[in-house]
Amino acid sequence: MKSKLLHPATIAAQALGWTDPQTGAVVLPVHVATTFQRDPDNQYRRGRGYGRADNPTYDQPQALLTALEGGADSLLFASGMAAAAAVFQSLPRSAHVVAPRVMYWGLRNWLSNFAENWGISVDFVDATSPDVLRMAMRPGSTRLVWIETPANPLWSITDIAAAAEIAHAAGAILAVDSTAATPVLTRPTALGADLVMHSATKYLNGHSDVIAGSLTTAHKDEFWERIARTRSSGGAILGSFEAYLLLRGMRTLFARVERACRSAQQVAEALCAYPRIVEVLYPGLAAHPGHMVARRQMAGGFGGMLSIRVKGGAAAAITAAARVEVWQRATSLGGVESLIEHRASIEGPDSPVPPDLLRLSVGIEDAADLIADLEAALAG
């Protein structure tokens, strides 16, 4: 398939148009072999030796992700956390890292509790401010700037191009957790990012039935090779069946994300006018502090994630979440079903999340049902 000439939605729907050369099947077989034959002269000319390093079922989803992100190569991992950890574990010892204060709490916890074991020091800063980011750089020792945009669960926006310029000027690389934006809305490599990470558990898969992660690189360099070795030697690999399910989900990525964005915008606008709401946090609203940057770096929508702050504090928020009938009370995001969650209950006392905040992951249901259900739950 001449993927350069086609729109990303076409490339995704056809999964690059790959077919099985032996059978003509339009869906490739799932390879379950853990080992591969050597040639009689002791070589591995077909390029694969052992399943932990070389899984043919990864080829198509990794190639598709590379095409959608406009990168040079991609790697699948056992989870989003495994993908992120592989980046940090591949840094040289004594590396300094700059990370955002508002970010996926699991990774913030990992950085706070484990990064030191790998000789890494981390500064958590307000990454939405280029000036603050610039001040946090320590030229010569800062190796990596990690950002997430839109960032969990306030959906704050970081200017990717500005962050890339700041990181590069200090001799560091920029990695972007683009889970909430998806390649449908943002291509961080086109804005200067060096690495893009996804919790593929979320929108890429889209059906709440696979835990997976991915990294895409803008350049196949020495650091990328180290990350690949971290995966194959550390063993944080995805199962073959999960890789197949992930690819299957990615084929409907554009349809799902476009609908989720449309509905999220409608939900956000409807709730803005609702008396029991203190604040609606959604980058698609003109009042959101990151709206103008989001308009620049997100195309086609502002994502399917938003949060609301409920009048009456944590107790009122938890009570409203208890009353929904269409939304599911569950953690995670990016699936076809809409989820609602009292975020502070998950993140604990060190979190920057306000206690009255409910995080909403908008699925692909009819937006009118989602809005009516929330309004009824808030009304009591």
Ligand code: PLP
């Ligand atoms: N990044 C973001 C933005 C997430 O929301 C999550 C999971 O919720 C992760 C990373 C971690 O991904 P996983 O749960 O696939 O390990």
